[in-house]
Amino acid sequence: MKKNSLPYKSGFKVPENYFEELDSQLMELSPKSSSEFNKLKEIKSSGFKVPENYFENLEAHLLDLTTNSSAKPKALEAVNSSGFKTPEAYFENLEDELLAKLPKKKQGKLVQLFNKEILAYAAAIAAIVMALGGSLFLNNNPVTTWDNIELSILEDYIEENRIDFSTQEISSFLFQDGYVIDQTEFNSVSSEAVFEYLDDNMEDPDNIFE
Amino acid sequence: MNPSENQLIQRLQEDSSAQEAYRELIGLYKERLYWHIRNMVKDHDDTHDVLQNTFLKIFKNIAQFKGESQLYSWMYRIATNESLNFISKKARRLKITSEELQEQVINNLESDVYFEGERIQLLLQKAIATLPAKQQQVFNMKYFQELKYREMAEILETSEGSLKASYHIAAKKIEEYLKSN
Numbered sequence: 573m574k575k576n577s578l579p580y581k582s583g584f585k586v587p588e589n590y591f592e593e594l595d596s597q598l599m600e601l602s603p604k605s606s607s608e609f610n611k612l613k614e615i616k617s618s619g620f621k622v623p624e625n626y627f628e629n630l631e632a633h634l635l636d637l638t639t640n641s642s643a644k645p646k647a648l649e650a651v652n653s654s655g656f657k658t659p660e661a662y663f664e665n666l667e668d669e670l671l672a673k674l675p676k677k678k679q680g681k682l683v684q685l686f687n688k689e690i691l692a693y694a695a696a697i698a699a700i701v702m703a704l705g706g707s708l709f710l711n712n713n714p715v716t717t718w719d720n721i722e723l724s725i726l727e728d729y730i731e732e733n734r735i736d737f738s739t740q741e742i743s744s745f746l747f748q749d750g751y752v753i754d755q756t757e758f759n760s761v762s763s764e765a766v767f768e769y770l771d772d773n774m775e776d777p778d779n780i781f782e
Numbered sequence: 783m784n785p786s787e788n789q790l791i792q793r794l795q796e797d798s799s800a801q802e803a804y805r806e807l808i809g810l811y812k813e814r815l816y817w818h819i820r821n822m823v824k825d826h827d828d829t830h831d832v833l834q835n836t837f838l839k840i841f842k843n844i845a846q847f848k849g850e851s852q853l854y855s856w857m858y859r860i861a862t863n864e865s866l867n868f869i870s871k872k873a874r875r876l877k878i879t880s881e882e883l884q885e886q887v888i889n890n891l892e893s894d895v896y897f898e899g900e901r902i903q904l905l906l907q908k909a910i911a912t913l914p915a916k917q918q919q920v921f922n923m924k925y926f927q928e929l930k931y932r933e934m935a936e937i938l939e940t941s942e943g944s945l946k947a948s949y950h951i952a953a954k955k956i957e958e959y960l961k962s963n
Contacts, residue, residue: 654926655903656820657896663816667808670837671801 787853794844804841811854814927815861821922822865824887824907826896832868836861855936862919862937884911902960909959913952920945921952 793803815836820829839860847856873883888907891897897904910918919938923929924945931942938945 653898653903654817654821655891655898655900655907656817656824656826657898658816658826659896663813666812667805670808670834671805673834673838674801674804674841675838 788849791844791847791849791853794841800841804837807840808837811857814854815857817927818858818923819861819865821926822862822919823868824884824891825894828868828872832861832864835868836864839864851936855933858937859939866915881911905960905963906956908963909956912959913955917948917952917955920948921956924949925953 790803790807793799794807812833816829816833819832819836820826823829823832836857840857843860847853869880869883873880876883878886888904888911891904891907910921913921920934923934923937924931929937931945934940934945935942
């Protein structure tokens with residue numbers, strides 16, 4: 573495109589007296605005097621302030637929250653131990669004592685769950701179950717349930733020797749606080765619950781061996 | 783896990799060397815486990831019972847230990863669980879809560895022959911008892927046993943950050959308790 577074919581003016585316009593007034597307008601935007609301008613140059617601070625002793629305390633505060641802060645609470649700086657003591661020579665004899673309590677070697681897979689006393693009680697309960705089974709059909713009043721069968725009743729049966737069941741039948745019953753537990757409650761019992769029960773109620777763990 | 787620890791575990795898992803290895807294990811860890819339990823259970827006789835149960839459980843279950851954590855972390859966790867179970871069972875037997883039991887035990891410390899009995903130490907035990915169970919654990923492990931956060935994180939299976947925060951809060955609470963008592 574040839575230059576001569578272009579218009580020599582842009583076509584832009586300015587307000588009337590724009591350039592005449594421009595100098596004064598620009599002066600108003602700059603520091604009014606050199607002294608104020610110099611003052612501005614001297615001011616380094618943003619004008620923000622912090623609480624008293626903030627920076628002096630900051631390091632300690634941050635250290636409180638860091639990994640290296642095993643610092644004891646100030647009130648305990650003089651306390652070096654928990655205050656607990658042990659009997660004399662306690663630790664020296666411990667190995668022998670603990671070794672003596674190790675379980676004996678595994679001998680077989682026989683598992684005896686209950687001692688003879690509990691088996692006898694279980695046998696008595698089975699007797700009561702048989703008795704109740706008949707009475708429920710004959711007489712609806714009073715109603716005897718598993719909730720109110722007491723161990724003392726079973727003791728009477730044991731003393732009177734009204735027991736004639738195999739250990740397998742007897743071992744199907746369980747006790748809690750002297751009352752027979754309805755077997756249906758245990759249909760969904762997990763192994764973990766059984767072990768926890770044994771831990772809580774088994775006085776002599778040697779009764780369980782395998 | 784270091785080679786010597788690996789060897790000890792192998793010997794514990796073999797019938798022929800189990801007893802001897804068990805004696806060695808007890809010798810190595812008895813004091814650390816004892817004090818860990820004692821800080822939770824407080825009474826010496828109770829601690830002895832829990833320590834026995836802990837080592838028995840370790841012996842019976844060593845075959846199941848797969849080395850996914852350090853041996854000591856695993857044993858420490860067993861000791862922690864045995865201590866907590868002991869406290870719960872004792873509280874249930876006495877028909878009170880675990881917190882009430884702890885309060886009783888600490889109140890009895892003053893007359894306990896196996897407690898030095900300085901006022902500040904008794905006050906510290908009372909202060910610790912006011913903390914939630916987890917904070918008590920963290921405080922005891924850090925303050926008395928001086929475990930590193932990394933070790934505590936592995937034992938308690940919690941992040942180091944949580945443990946640091948927990949210890950920080952526990953220490954502040956204890957300080958406030960001591961100041962006001």
